[in-house]
Amino acid sequence: MSDGDLGRSLASPAERVAAVHAWHAGRGLRATRRDHAFTGYVLVLLAFLYVLPVVLAAGRSGPSIHLAELQDHRWTSWAAAAVVWWVGQLLALRWGALLMRPFLLHVFTSTDLRPASFLRPLLRRRAVQAFVVVTAVMWTAVVAVSDARSGAGLLAQSLALAAALAGLAVSSWLCGQVWNPTSTLLGAVCAPAVLALPVVGPWGSGAIGFSSILLGLALGAGYWADRTVGGVDLRRLEGEVARAARATVHARTGMLVDALDQYLPEPRWGGVGLIGRDGRPRSLVVQGAVRAVRTPHRAAAGLVAVVAGSCLVMTGILVQPRGAGAVAWACGAVAAYLAAGWLSSTWWSLRDEIATAPILGPRGGGTVGRAVVWPGVALTAGAVLGAGLAVVVAWPVPVADLAGGGALTLVTVVLVLAARVMSATRTDLPVELLLPAMSPLGDLSGVRVVAWQLDGVLAVGAGTVLMTLAPSSVGSAALGLGVAVGCAVAAVRRSGAEVRALIPAWRGQGR
């Protein structure tokens, strides 16, 4: 077929895109009207059972935000808008608006169709869907925590505020995938400056003025994303689509950890080996450090997180381990937990070793020991640095407080490590978790499965909250160590070993 013949027989771009979608929509797994109706029924049920009680309870406790006085909290509103923008961009890095099935993208990119002809309709559809959903969620949250139920005017203001924030979130989500990495970084840096416009600009009365300007900015960003969607890097999109498809398969089979593993960076800088020049393995600390440096951005993020996290922990303890101090302590512990994962790849080795048969004989404490040495050293060093920073900022600090705070920070590090070990020893989803868990609120088996997936971070959060509630430092430390021991025992049991059997093994390794 010559090019001229081909040109005559080709359909228009719109017809071609529509034909592909028609084929694809007609496949066997397409949701029926009954499926959609069932989804709607479940959503309504969830709203009545879970959302409505929360909104009513929040309403009884009094409003935290007075919409009519929003102009008095300009910079808080600005900070909230900036966070919404960043969250949208971060989400797009992992799950963007242009994700589709790998086969469909391959079909489209193998044609001479302009990328905009098949990406723009998808972008617009996803933007509308996301805007509706996020607005509903935001409005519910705003109504729950504000005085929006006091009158129709305030209710309208709350809707405007929710729509503006949702528009901002959706447009940043769109831009996060359409823009190239440099533009995305630039957007993240410049967004706070642009979002300051509604703060310094004409505010008007209540939330309407602020929301209007915010919505205008969101529309501008969304329009920009729509105009530039044709310039998307298709090679990068192909990689993101393939990765998302693999992650979806893992998530659907209940392995959230494996799904998240798809987003781990590829290691590089393999020049420095795990084996020394004399042919002997380097020490566990050096091996851990070498493996961490092979993913430099991730390790750098981990370093920042552990220093900032331990600084927060120490600050929380020194200020007052209640109220704002308790929040700082808990947030710091969670940051340290995330840092433990980013700083070390030994957790993957631990999980792999646990999941495979012990062909070289029974496992001893060495498996866990090898995994813990490097993150233990790195976390402790980072915690000392962060806690020291907090002390410098809060100086002068009484010696007793210094000793108590330091000890509790170290206990928090131990708790974080134990929770990480517990999380890393999680293998396949236990079938018994799928059994019904009846409660007055209905079947909570789904909640149980989610808790199992997030066991490490939940253990850290719960353990820290318990520590803040204890009446004394000694009690806090004892509670923290108790939760850590519980995590360690759970990890050992998950690995299939007996706790008692491990003690002689550890002793044997010590000799």
Add this chain to the structure above:
Amino acid sequence: MEIDGTTILPPTSLEASAGQMWAVTGPNGVGKSTLLRAVGGRRPLTSGRCLLVGEEVDLRRAVHRRVLAALVDPVPIARDLTVREQIGIVADSWFGRSAVATGRTSRILEELMLSGLANRFPHQVSAGQRQLFHLALVLVRPAEVVLLDEPERHLDDHHLDLVLRVVGERVRAGATFLVATHHRTVTSTCDRVLRLG
């Protein structure tokens, strides 16, 4: 072409005209697939040029995507669509919902003896049949330059002859084929042979 100082494709010169079938042969790791990826615009050259219809190959250009078809890297397939549906989608992506698309789909299925498997899902066919299916996904679309990496993979002699017959028809119609292969039958069918290494 080099990666971190290691040569993955030595300096190579090749000029293929319309209606020619070229075989690229050589030992493993010599750069056959890399050459196809370079010609297909999937891997940038560290030095030299690769021209397609007289212009530097660039898949961002619609005309180059129209001219070029390739089966070099693994093709993502849909598990929930039958063989016919997937080939039909590729045809529709060029010709829309039309008699031309339906005709091309039926023709390639017959040519590659896939008609009996048309309503099966990809996991319900053998490795050789899957290779035929992948070839059908490439050959059902219009193209002036076709890149194939080891088309003989998993195929017996009979089906390989079948594929070569279909490729031969396309070549006689004016298409240019560049085929990386280890198979003597494929090499002997080609007009020219480029030996690497």
